[in-house]
Amino acid sequence: SQTIHQWPATLVQPVGSPLSLECTVEGTSNPNLYWYRQAAGRGLQLLFYSIGIDQISSEVPQNLSASRPQDRQFILSSKKLLLSDSGFYLCAGGTGGSGNTIYFGEGSWLTVV
Amino acid sequence: GIQVEQSPPDLILQEGANSTLRCNFSDSVNNLQWFHQNPWGQLINLFYIPSGTKQNGRLSATTVATERYSLLYISSSQTTDSGVYFCAGTSASGGSYIPTFGRGTSLIVHP
Numbered sequence: 736s737q738t739i740h741q742w743p744a745t746l747v748q749p750v751g752s753p754l755s756l757e758c759t760v761e762g763t764s765n766p767n768l769y770w771y772r773q774a775a776g777r778g779l780q781l782l783f784y785s786i787g788i789d790q791i792s793s794e795v796p797q798n799l800s801a802s803r804p805q806d807r808q809f810i811l812s813s814k815k816l817l818l819s820d821s822g823f824y825l826c827a828g829g830t831g832g833s834g835n836t837i838y839f840g841e842g843s844w845l846t847v848v
Numbered sequence: 849g850i851q852v853e854q855s856p857p858d859l860i861l862q863e864g865a866n867s868t869l870r871c872n873f874s875d876s877v878n879n880l881q882w883f884h885q886n887p888w889g890q891l892i893n894l895f896y897i898p899s900g901t902k903q904n905g906r907l908s909a910t911t912v913a914t915e916r917y918s919l920l921y922i923s924s925s926q927t928t929d930s931g932v933y934f935c936a937g938t939s940a941s942g943g944s945y946i947p948t949f950g951r952g953t954s955l956i957v958h959p
Contacts, residue, residue: 773889777951779934794946825891827891829879829947837879841890842889
C-alpha cells in the first residue's frame with residue numbers, strides 16, 4: 736500500500752506571509768493526488784487534484800495554488816495568507832482508475848494570525 | 849456530482865455498545881471507502897468496499913451497490929473508537945477521479 740508523507744505538521748503564520756505545504760508519496764507511481772481542507776464543522780473540502788505531473792485542477796477559487804513538480808510530490812502554496820486560510824490541510828493519494836483507494840497524510844494544522 | 853449523506857451526524861455510546869453508521873449516495877459509485885478520523889486529525893482507512901461485506905475485528909462494513917448505500921458496524925465499542933467516521937465514493941459515470949465525502953458521523957464512546 737502507499738504511504739503519504741506531509742509536512743509541516745503545524746504552523747502559525749502571520750497574515751500576508753507565504754505558505755508552502757509539501758506532500759510526497761511512497762509505494763506507487765503516477766498516483767492521483769489531492770489537497771483537502773477541513774475547517775471547523777468537519778466537512779472535507781477538495782481544493783486541488785492532479786492526475787499527473789504539471790496537471791492540476793482547482794475545485795474552488797481561492798488564495799491558494801498547487802504544483803506537482805515530480806510524479807510523487809504535491810505542493811500547496813500561497814503568496815499571501817489570509818485569516819480565512821486557517822484550517823487543517825490534508826494531502827491524499829489514490830492509485831487511480833477502478834480500485835482507486837485513497838490514503839491520507841498526517842495533515843497540517845495552519846493558523847493564520 | 850454525486851451527493852453523499854451520512855447518518856446519524858452524531859452518536860454517543862457507552863463502552864461495549866454496538867452501532868450502525870449509514871452512508872447513502874445519490875448515484876452509483878465506485879471505489880467506496882470508510883475512514884476513521886482520530887482525535888489528532890489523521891484519517892485512517894477502514895475499508896475499501898465497493899460491494900459486499902468485509903470484516904476487520906470488531907468492525908464490519910456492507911455495501912449494497914444496487915441500492916446505493918453502505919453500512920459500517922461497530923461492535924463492542926471502545927473509547928478508542930471515538931472520532932469522526934467518513935465514507936467516500938467516486939461517481940461510477942464519467943471516469944471521475946474525485947472522491948466525494950460525506951460530512952461524517954461524530955462518535956463519542958464513554959467509558
